Amino acid sequence: MDILNAVVVLANFVLIPALSYGSQLALGALGVTLIYGILRFSNFAHGDTMAFGAMVTILFTWAFQNMGISIAPLPTALLALPFGIVVTAALLLATDRVVYRFYRQQKAKPIILVMVSLGVMFILNGIVRVIIGPGEQRFEDGARFIINARQFKEMTGLEEGLAFKASQGLTIVVTIIAVAALFWFLDRTKMGKSMRAYSDNEDLALLSGINPERVVRITWILAAILATTAGVLYGLDKSFKPFTYFQLLLPMFAAAIVGGLGNPLGAIVGGYIIAFSEVTLTYAWKKVATYFLPASLAPDSLMQLLSTDYKYAVSFTILVIVLIFKPYGLFRGKAV
Amino acid sequence: MRKLLLASAATMLATAATAEEVKIGVLLGFTGPIESMAVPMGAGAELALKEVSDSGKLLGGDTVVPVRADSTCVDAAAATAAAERLITSDGVKGIVGAACSGVTGAVLANVAMPNGMVMISPSATSPSLSTAEDNGLFFRTAPSDARQGEVMADILIGNGIKSVALTYTNNDYGKGLADSFEQAFTAAGGEITISAAHEDDKGDYSAEVGALASAGGDLLVVAGYADRGGAGIVQASLDTGGFDTFHFPDGMVSDSLTAKFGDAIDGSTGQMPGNDTPGAEKYAELVNGAFDATAIFSGESYDAAALILLAMQAAGSADPSVYKDKVMDVANAPGEQIFPGELVKALDILAAGGDVDYVGATAVEFLPVGESAGSYRVVDVEDGKFVTLGYR
Numbered sequence: 194m195d196i197l198n199a200v201v202v203l204a205n206f207v208l209i210p211a212l213s214y215g216s217q218l219a220l221g222a223l224g225v226t227l228i229y230g231i232l233r234f235s236n237f238a239h240g241d242t243m244a245f246g247a248m249v250t251i252l253f254t255w256a257f258q259n260m261g262i263s264i265a266p267l268p269t270a271l272l273a274l275p276f277g278i279v280v281t282a283a284l285l286l287a288t289d290r291v292v293y294r295f296y297r298q299q300k301a302k303p304i305i306l307v308m309v310s311l312g313v314m315f316i317l318n319g320i321v322r323v324i325i326g327p328g329e330q331r332f333e334d335g336a337r338f339i340i341n342a343r344q345f346k347e348m349t350g351l352e353e354g355l356a357f358k359a360s361q362g363l364t365i366v367v368t369i370i371a372v373a374a375l376f377w378f379l380d381r382t383k384m385g386k387s388m389r390a391y392s393d394n395e396d397l398a399l400l401s402g403i404n405p406e407r408v409v410r411i412t413w414i415l416a417a418i419l420a421t422t423a424g425v426l427y428g429l430d431k432s433f434k435p436f437t438y439f440q441l442l443l444p445m446f447a448a449a450i451v452g453g454l455g456n457p458l459g460a461i462v463g464g465y466i467i468a469f470s471e472v473t474l475t476y477a478w479k480k481v482a483t484y485f486l487p488a489s490l491a492p493d494s495l496m497q498l499l500s501t502d503y504k505y506a507v508s509f510t511i512l513v514i515v516l517i518f519k520p521y522g523l524f525r526g527k528a529v
Numbered sequence: 530m531r532k533l534l535l536a537s538a539a540t541m542l543a544t545a546a547t548a549e550e551v552k553i554g555v556l557l558g559f560t561g562p563i564e565s566m567a568v569p570m571g572a573g574a575e576l577a578l579k580e581v582s583d584s585g586k587l588l589g590g591d592t593v594v595p596v597r598a599d600s601t602c603v604d605a606a607a608a609t610a611a612a613e614r615l616i617t618s619d620g621v622k623g624i625v626g627a628a629c630s631g632v633t634g635a636v637l638a639n640v641a642m643p644n645g646m647v648m649i650s651p652s653a654t655s656p657s658l659s660t661a662e663d664n665g666l667f668f669r670t671a672p673s674d675a676r677q678g679e680v681m682a683d684i685l686i687g688n689g690i691k692s693v694a695l696t697y698t699n700n701d702y703g704k705g706l707a708d709s710f711e712q713a714f715t716a717a718g719g720e721i722t723i724s725a726a727h728e729d730d731k732g733d734y735s736a737e738v739g740a741l742a743s744a745g746g747d748l749l750v751v752a753g754y755a756d757r758g759g760a761g762i763v764q765a766s767l768d769t770g771g772f773d774t775f776h777f778p779d780g781m782v783s784d785s786l787t788a789k790f791g792d793a794i795d796g797s798t799g800q801m802p803g804n805d806t807p808g809a810e811k812y813a814e815l816v817n818g819a820f821d822a823t824a825i826f827s828g829e830s831y832d833a834a835a836l837i838l839l840a841m842q843a844a845g846s847a848d849p850s851v852y853k854d855k856v857m858d859v860a861n862a863p864g865e866q867i868f869p870g871e872l873v874k875a876l877d878i879l880a881a882g883g884d885v886d887y888v889g890a891t892a893v894e895f896l897p898v899g900e901s902a903g904s905y906r907v908v909d910v911e912d913g914k915f916v917t918l919g920y921r
Contacts, residue, residue, distance in 0.1 A: 205769055206739035214733070329730075342770020354770035427732070432761075437732035475736050477723070477743035495723060495744055501736045502699075502726060 199484035201353040205342070211472040212465075213361040213430055216368035219464030220423035221441060222448035223375065223457055224416045230392040230455035231412045232293070234306035237442065239420060241317035244438035245284065246421025247428045248325045250277030251332045258334065266336035266359070270425055277425065282417035288313055289413050297409075321435045330433045333360065353484075360430040371422055372461060375415070379457065384411055392455065440505070444471070447508040451515050453522025462523065467508055475501045551587065551847050552594050553578055553837060554615035556626030556636070556648075557830075558602035563628060563652075569824035570651060571597060573890075574625045576816065577834035577872065586876040587842055600627035605635035612640040622847045623837040624648045625830060630655030637667050647849040647856070649836055651829035656709060659898045665853050668836070668860075670829040670893055672802075672903025674702075678709025680800060680905045680921060681750070681778060682717050688798065690748060692720040693776070694741045696762055697752035699726040706752045706778055722746045729758035734765040742771030748797070750776045755783035767793055774798075782908060782915060791913035803906030804892035805920045812869040812890035828869075828890030829901075835872055836860055839887060842879040860895040862886040 221243060228236040236242075253273035263269050292313060296306055338344075339362050342354025379385040384407075391398040391408045399405060424438060431437070448467045452459025478496035486492075499507070515522065555574050557567045575595045582593035596619045598611040608627055615621045624646055627633040633653035641648045642664055649668045650658075656675035661667070685693065695711065697703035703726070711721050723744035727737050741749060741762075749772040753759025759781050766772040767790065777786070777799030787794070809828060816822035837852075839859040844852035859875075864884030867875040875885045887893055894902045908915045 202743075206735075206742060206771075210735045210739070210769075341768075346770075356769050358768060431732035434730065434732060436730065440732075472736060472739070475740065477740040480743040480745065495740070497740055497743075500725065501740055502728070504736055 195352075195484045198351055198353045199481050201345075201351055201355050202480050202484065205353065205355045207472055207476055209355075209357060209361055211469045213358075213364040214472070215465035215468030216364045217423050217427045217430070217464075218441075218444055218448050218468050219461040220368055220371060220419050220426070221445040222452065222460035222464045223372070224419035224423070225445055225449040226452070226455055226457060226460040227412060227419070228416055229449070230457075231388060231408060232297075232306070234303045234310065235446065235454075236416075237307065237310045238314035238317055239416070240438045240440075240442035240445065241314050241321065241435075242281065242285065242416070242420040243424030243427070243441070244321045244435045245317050245424075246277050246281040246417065247424035247433055247438070248321050248435075249280040250274055250421060250425045251325065251330055251428070251433060253277060254332045263334065265334070268333050268335040268360070268363070268429060270332055270334075270429055271363070274422065274425055278418050278421045281421045282414045285413040285417045286410060289409065318435070318439065325435070327435055330428075332433065333429050335359065358430065360426070364426045364430055367422060367426060371419065375419075375457065378415075384408075388412065443505060444468075444508040447512040451511060451522055453524040456522065456524045459522050459524030467511060470511060471504050471507045474498050474507050475504055549591055550594055551591050551838075551841070552596050552619055552621045553834065554598055554612070554619065554621035554624040554626065555595050555834075556598045556600045556608070556612055556615060556624050556628075557651075558628035558632075559597065559599045561602040561604070563602050566652075566825055567628060569820045569822070569827035570628070570830040572820045573816075573822075573827040573830035574651070574834040576819075577831045577838070577869075580815075580870070580872050581835075581838045581876065584873040584876060586873060586880065587838060588845065588847060591847070593838065596621055598626075600629070600632050600636065602629040602632060605632050608632035608636050609639045612636045612646075616640065616644050616646055621646075622841070623849060623852075625833045625837065626650055628652050628826075630658060634658060634661060637661060637663060641666055645850050647837060647840075647853045649833035649856070651833045652826040656705065659900060663899070665899070666849070668833075668856055668895065668899040670832045670836070670889075670891060670901045671826065672901045674705050675709035676903045677778060677800070677802075677905065678706055678711075679713040680903075681710050681776065682713035682719065683921065684798060684800060684907055685714065685750075685776060686717045686719060690719070690776075692722055692746045693748055693750050694722050694744050694746040694772070695724045695750045695752070696727050696737065696741055697724070698754060698758055698780070699728050702780070703752050710750065710752070710778075720746075727753065727758045727762055729754065731758065731761065734758070734761040735769065738762060738765040738769055738771045742766070742769065746772075748772060748774040748776055750778075751781055752778050753780060755781045755786040760786060760789060763790060763794065784915070787910065787913050787915055792910075793913075794910050795912065797910045799908050799910075799915070800905040800921075801908070802903065803920065804904035805906075806868075806888055806892045808868050808888050808890045808892055815870040822890075831869060832887070832889035832891055832893050835869075835889060836887060836893070839867075839872070839875055839879060839885065842876050843885075857895055857899065859885050860887050860893050 225239050250273045253276045254270045257269050336359045339357045342356045345355040387403045388408050444467050448463035449460050452463030483491045557570050559567045578593045578595045581587050598615050600608040627636050630653040633650050647666050652671050654671050654674045656673045659673050697707035751759045775797040779801040782799045782801040812828050813822040840852040840855040841847050843855040843859050864886040867885050867887045869890050892904045896902050907918045
């Protein structure tokens with residue numbers, strides 16, 4: 194029995210990875226849920242908006258790196274992030290102007306807007322691949338680790354190492370800041386209040402003199418901020434490859450729906466639920482159990498519930514279960 | 530149809546009667562997925578045929594004529610028809626080919642066996658061909674994919690490694706290699722703690738590495754690709770401290786791997802196809818820039834063609850049912866070692882009743898099942914570089 198080692202193993206392979214992955218999902222799901230709450234459709238282009246935002250940020254990062262500008266030990270990408278956000282926001286506003294506004298004025302059904310967003314997704318998909326290519330891009334610099342496994346073992350004398358990557362720490366911190374700022378904006382500012390009013394009851398909001406186009410514009414800008422931040426953090430932590438962002442769409446939607454579509458708090462909770470389920474269900478618990486249990490009870494098998502191949506199936510399963518038993522989500526969003 | 534058959538039979542008889550021209554089929558994938566590989570392969574085979582033909586020493590002065598046919602690599606019906614044509618209409622006495630494993634199996638079962646034709650494939654590597662029924666007619670100068678698994682198990686056991694975690698890229702190559710390694714390693718007394726597939730081109734491998742690290746082991750065997758998922762697995766292992774030594778099969782032994790990880794993977798081991806005989810060099814000299822002598826399976830093609838002709842010489846007959854028993858004799862010791870460009874010497878020795886041990890461009894050494902044992906370069910990582918330790 195060795196509880197300390199068990200906790201370290203658990204933290205290293207489950208808690209820290211799931212926490213940073215959950216944060217990235219939460220930021221993505223927030224964007225999805227915001228669009229759903231205000232514009233009333235599921236934006237399938239959100240994953241590729243993340244890819245686009247990350248791509249612009251990478252281009253700026255490379256430019257800064259070439260100019261020798263750095264904010265070591267923090268990654269240069271953090272400095273490039275605002276520029277990425279501005280370009281992405283411009284893109285989203287232009288898309289809204291050219292594509293979505295037309296359908297909004299037609300009072301098109303949500304399902305039509307969903308299909309429209311699917312089209313936008315394919316176009317963004319193509320734009321990103323044309324500009325930066327389909328391959329993997331590396332842009333991280335600065336310190337790689339807050340603490341790495343070998344240092345941790347030397348420091349504590351424990352058998353098991355604990356690695357905490359700088360990108361993971363950064364992800365968690367940035368997520369906290371972004372979420373706090375978003376909630377402050379929605380709860381405390383006049384614009385935030387009018388957004389919530391518009392989301393609750395569009396007609397009543399219009400009668401109270403809220404300018405709907407302005408609400409829509411601010412929503413797209415918020416979506417751009419969230420998508421770009423999530424995309425850059427995911428790219429820093431894992432790696433940037435356009436296709437992986439497309440794959441993120443499923444867990445992001447699962448997170449938003451589990452939490453209750455249209456409910457920001459739900460999106461955050463949903464993000465962590467999905468991430469922790471994916472990681473804990475596919476983790477082989479043998480090592481933790483060996484440390485935790487007395488030697489006589491130590492397991493022979495891997496104690497792995499699901500092979501890692503089924504990672505994405507976990508999001509699907511949770512999605513289905515929630516839709517069957519609690520279609521409004523855990524935090525009562527809008528019906529799907 | 531009957532007329533055609535009669536005509537072919539007549540042609541065959543005529544050829545046999547004069548016994549001046551020996552036709553050899555070169556049945557390779559000239560169109561299809563490996564068409565770019567087929568060019569130096571066909572040229573390699575024809576180089577050996579020409580070398581023997583020009584010497585005028587085969588079976589007391591026979592000339593050798595290559596006949597090309599297209600095995601396509603993927604279309605078994607087309608390959609079978611092409612082989613049928615080689616035998617019935619062209620009257621070849623031996624076939625170099627086919628190129629890919631699937632069509633090779635089809636040609637062997639449907640054409641070579643019923644007609645009693647000798648086939649030596651330079652490039653079919655599927656393990657299933659080792660056990661395919663062949664009446665002693667089929668050989669290959671390329672090693673079976675299963676062979677690398679055995680060599681890999683051998684290296685690890687030799688290094689005192691008793692328990693490993695294993696991850697492989699989720700395709701035929703990765704799965705086949707992982708299976709053969711698992712079999713060989715457990716047979717040798719080693720333990721595989723976990724055998725898990727990984728998908729290439731994903732962003733995040735921490736879940737995969739979490740499972741691998743939890744299963745534990747002395748090191749991690751990564752049967753993947755150096756530029757794709759394999760590198761992601763190594764990266765995540767190093768990041769989390771799950772593993773810091775690895776064993777790399779051929780797909781991973783690449784300079785891009787050491788460029789990426791440097792001395793972080795010091796102490797890791799690996800192997801890739803390669804040999805230390807002067808055969809490859811002599812082959813390159815012989816080719817003399819006419820085509821790319823280092824191209825994959827080109828040397829194997831030369832060796833396959835050479836083996837057919839040397840076996841004929843040893844048997845004193847171009848009849849496949851007679852010389853098929855001599856292929857193993859000329860390929861393996863004892864006897865004088867024969868390298869590319871020395872086929873004339875071999876013909877002389879054999880004509881005088883002597884023995885040869887054909888080494889060729891690719892260090893040919895046939896296992897009892899009639900396929901090349903394959904030779905592998907064993908490497909390890911020192912100071913962030915792959916260093917050759919030896920060959921086996």
